[in-house]
Amino acid sequence: MNIVVCVKQVPDTATERKLRSDDKTLDRDAADGVVNELDEYAVEEALKLKEAHGGEVTVLTMGPGKATETIRKALAMGADKAVHLTDEALHGSDALSTSYAMAQVLKKIGFDLVVLGSESTDARTGVLAAMLAERLGTPQLTLANKVDIEGSSIRIQRLTDYGFDKVEATLPAVVSVVEKINEPRYPSFKGIMAAKKKPVETLAIGDASIDAAQVGLAAAWSEVVDFAAAPPRAAGTVVKDEGDGGEKAAEFLASKKFI
Amino acid sequence: MSEILVLVEHVDGEVKKVTLELLTLARTLGTPSAVWAGPGITPDAKARLAEYGAEKIYVAPAGDIVEYVVAPKAELLAQLVADKSPSAVLVAATAEGKEIAGRLAVKTDSGVITDAVGLGEGFVADQSIFGGGINVQSKVRKGTPIVAVRPNSTAPAPAAGAGAEEEISVALSEAAKAARIVERVKQEKGARPELTEAAIVVSGGRGVGSAENFSIIEELADALGAAVGASRAATDAGWYPHQFQVGQTGKTVSPQLYIAAGISGAIQHRAGMQTAKTIVAINKDPEAPIFELADYGVVGDLHQVVPQLTEEVKKRK
Ligand SMILES: Cc1cc2nc3c(=O)[nH]c(=O)nc-3n(C[C@H](O)[C@H](O)[C@@H](O)COP(=O)(O)OP(=O)(O)OC[C@H]3O[C@@H](n4cnc5c(N)ncnc54)[C@H](O)[C@@H]3O)c2cc1C
Ligand SMILES: Cc1cc2nc3c(=O)[nH]c(=O)nc-3n(C[C@H](O)[C@H](O)[C@H](O)COP(=O)(O)OP(=O)(O)OC[C@H]3O[C@@H](n4cnc5c(N)ncnc54)[C@H](O)[C@@H]3O)c2cc1C
Numbered sequence: 001m002n003i004v005v006c007v008k009q010v011p012d013t014a015t016e017r018k019l020r021s022d023d024k025t026l027d028r029d030a031a032d033g034v035v036n037e038l039d040e041y042a043v044e045e046a047l048k049l050k051e052a053h054g055g056e057v058t059v060l061t062m063g064p065g066k067a068t069e070t071i072r073k074a075l076a077m078g079a080d081k082a083v084h085l086t087d088e089a090l091h092g093s094d095a096l097s098t099s100y101a102m103a104q105v106l107k108k109i110g111f112d113l114v115v116l117g118s119e120s121t122d123a124r125t126g127v128l129a130a131m132l133a134e135r136l137g138t139p140q141l142t143l144a145n146k147v148d149i150e151g152s153s154i155r156i157q158r159l160t161d162y163g164f165d166k167v168e169a170t171l172p173a174v175v176s177v178v179e180k181i182n183e184p185r186y187p188s189f190k191g192i193m194a195a196k197k198k199p200v201e202t203l204a205i206g207d208a209s210i211d212a213a214q215v216g217l218a219a220a221w222s223e224v225v226d227f228a229a230a231p232p233r234a235a236g237t238v239v240k241d242e243g244d245g246g247e248k249a250a251e252f253l254a255s256k257k258f259i
Numbered sequence: 260m261s262e263i264l265v266l267v268e269h270v271d272g273e274v275k276k277v278t279l280e281l282l283t284l285a286r287t288l289g290t291p292s293a294v295w296a297g298p299g300i301t302p303d304a305k306a307r308l309a310e311y312g313a314e315k316i317y318v319a320p321a322g323d324i325v326e327y328v329v330a331p332k333a334e335l336l337a338q339l340v341a342d343k344s345p346s347a348v349l350v351a352a353t354a355e356g357k358e359i360a361g362r363l364a365v366k367t368d369s370g371v372i373t374d375a376v377g378l379g380e381g382f383v384a385d386q387s388i389f390g391g392g393i394n395v396q397s398k399v400r401k402g403t404p405i406v407a408v409r410p411n412s413t414a415p416a417p418a419a420g421a422g423a424e425e426e427i428s429v430a431l432s433e434a435a436k437a438a439r440i441v442e443r444v445k446q447e448k449g450a451r452p453e454l455t456e457a458a459i460v461v462s463g464g465r466g467v468g469s470a471e472n473f474s475i476i477e478e479l480a481d482a483l484g485a486a487v488g489a490s491r492a493a494t495d496a497g498w499y500p501h502q503f504q505v506g507q508t509g510k511t512v513s514p515q516l517y518i519a520a521g522i523s524g525a526i527q528h529r530a531g532m533q534t535a536k537t538i539v540a541i542n543k544d545p546e547a548p549i550f551e552l553a554d555y556g557v558v559g560d561l562h563q564v565v566p567q568l569t570e571e572v573k574k575r576k
Pocket of ligand 2: 465520
C-alpha cells in the first residue's frame with residue numbers, strides 16, 4: 001500500500017509567534033520550526049498501517065527550505081522517503097491554494113491512502129483534509145481515532161460531538177487523525193542515522209503542474225486586512241482564600257450576573 | 260438587503276444555540292436564510308429559526324444527506340449558492356462545520372475564513388490567533404465569502420423573520436457518497452451542555468489530584484449549568500476523558516465564563532480558552548500564569564474553594 005503522510009512545519013508554540021509586518025503572513029524566522037504535533041500521530045498511524053499491510057510511507061511537506069527538518073523527523077520515525085514541495089511562488093498561500101498545490105503533487109506521485117493531522121497548531125483551519133478529499137474526488141475519512149483496512153476497504157471511527165460514527169469507504173482515501181489514535185514513537189538513534197540516507201525529492205511548482213496563478217499571496221482567496229497584538233487583559237482581582245474564597249468567588253459571579 | 264445562508268446545526272430535531280447566534284449575526288449584515296440539511300425538521304424548530312430572524316428556511320429533507328461524511332452538506336450549500344447568489348454563507352466553526360466550509364470553498368471557488376470571533380461590514384472577520392495573542396481582521400476576496408464562526412461569539416437575540424419554507428431537492432454526486440456512515444454511536448454524556456457550545460465551562464487540571472476528585476468540578480459545573488473541561492495533564496493522567504481536553508490539541512472553547520481550577524495556564528492550555536469573556540481561576544500558587552488572564556482569582560486550595568463556591572451557587576439559585 002502506497003501511503004502518503006502530510007507533515008507541516010509550524011512555529012513552536014512555546015516561543016513567541018508573530019505575523020510579518022510587511023505582507024501579514026506567518027513570520028517563520030521569529031520562532032523555532034517544529035513538526036506540527038498532530039502530524040506525529042499521522043506519521044505513527046501511517047507506519048502502523050504499513051507494518052500491518054506492507055507498502056511504503058512517503059512524507060509530503062509544502063513549505064520553505066528549512067521545512068526539511070520536519071521531513072527528517074518523519075523519516076527518522078520510519079517513513080521511507082519524502083517529497084518536499086518548495087517554491088518562492090507558494091509563499092502566502094491560503095488554505096485553498098495550499099490544498100490545490102498539495103492535490104497536484106498527490107496526483108503526480110499517486111497514493112492509496114493520504115494521512116494528515118486533523119489540524120495544525122499555527123493556523124488551525126482544520127480544513128485541509130476535507131479540501132484534499134474534495135479536490136481528489138476520494139472519500140473523506142476525517143477526525144479518526146481508529147483506522148482499519150482490509151483489502152481495499154477502509155473503516156474508521158470518526159469522532160463527533162455525541163460520541164463517534166463508524167464510517168466505511170473504499171481506497172484510495174483521505175484520512176485525518178486525532179491525538180487519541182495512538183502514541184507516536186520516538187526516533188531511535190538508528191532511525192536518525194538511517195534518515196540521512198533516505199531519498200528526499202524536491203519539487204518546484206512546475207514539476208507538479210501547479211499553476212503559478214493559483215498559489216501564493218497574490219492568488220489567495222482570502223487576505224489578512226490588518227492585525228495587532230491582543231490588548232492585555234485588564235488586571236483582574238486576586239484574593240487569597242481565608243476560608244471564604246468560595247463565597248467571594250460566588251459574589252464575583254453574582255456581580256457579573258452568572259448566578 | 261442581501262441574502263445570507265446560515266447552515267443549521269441540529270440534533271434530534273432541535274436547533275443548536277450556535278445557529279441562533281449565527282442568525283443574529285447575519286441579521287446585522289443582510290437577510291438570513293436558514294438551511295436545514297436532512298430529515299427531521301419539526302414545527303418547533305421552524306418556529307425557532309423564524310423567531311431568530313430567518314426570512315426563509317430552505318429544507319432539504321432527503322435522508323441520504325446525513326448518511327455520508329460532510330460532502331453532501333457541502334453539495335447542498337453549493338447548489339444553493341449557485342441558485343440564490345447569497346452574499347455570504349455562515350457555518351458554525353465546529354470540526355464538522357469547518358470541513359463543510361472547506362469543501363464548499365473548493366466547490367464554489369470561494370475564499371473561506373475559519374474560526375471567526377466576529378464579523379463586520381463587508382464581511383470582514385475578526386480572528387483571534389496564536390492562542391489569543393494576536394487579533395486579525397481578514398476577508399475573502401474571491402467568490403462568496405464562507406465564514407465559520409465560533410460558538411459564543413454573539414449573544415443570540417430574537418427578532419422575528421417570516422420563516423417562509425422552501426423545499427430543496429438535491430441529487431448527490433457519487434463522490435459525495437464515498438464515505439458512508441454505517442453506525443452512529445452516542446456516548447452517554449448526561450445532561451451537560453456541549454463543551455464547545457456551553458456558555459459556562461468549568462475545567463480541572465493537575466491540581467484536582469485524581470479521577471475521583473473530578474466530582475468536585477462536575478458538581479460546580481452542574482450547579483452552574485456548565486460543561487466540564489480538563490487540561491491535558493488531567494486527560495493524560497486518565498482522570499477525565501480526552502474529548503473534554505481544552506487547548507491547542509484539544510477543544511477550543513469561547514464561553515461567557517471559564518472557571519479554571521488547579522490549572523497553571525500553560526500557553527497550550529490558553530490556546531483553547533483565551534477568548535472566554537470572563538475568566539475565573541482557582542489555584543494555590545499565587546505565581547501561576549493563569550492569574551495573568553483571570554478577571555477574578557482565588558489563591559487557595561481548590562478542594563476547599565470549589566465545594567464552597569458550589570454551595571454558594573446553589574444557595575443563590
Ligand atoms: C494564523 C493563521 C490563520 C489562517 N487562517 C486562514 C483562513 O482563515 N483561511 C484560509 O484559507 N487560510 C488561512 N491561513 C492559511 C493556511 O493556514 C495555510 O494555507 C495552510 O497551511 C493550510 O491550513 P492549516 O495549516 O490550517 O491546515 P489544517 O487543515 O489545520 O491542517 C491539517 C493538516 O494538513 C496538513 N498540512 C497543512 N498544511 C500543510 C503543508 N503546508 N504541508 C504539509 N502538510 C500540511 C497537516 O497534516 C496538518 O495537520 C491561515 C494561516 C495562519 C498562519
Ligand atoms: C505540543 C503541546 C500541546 C499541548 N496541548 C495541550 C492542550 O491542548 N491542553 C492543555 O491543557 N495542555 C496542553 N499541553 C500541555 C501544557 O503545556 C501543560 O503541560 C498543561 O496544560 C498543564 O496542565 P495543568 O495546568 O493541569 O498542570 P500543571 O501545569 O501541573 O499545573 C497544575 C496547577 O495546579 C495547581 N494546584 C495543585 N494542587 C492544587 C490544589 N490543591 N488547589 C489549587 N491548585 C492546585 C498548581 O499550583 C499548578 O498551577 C500541550 C503541550 C504541548 C507541548
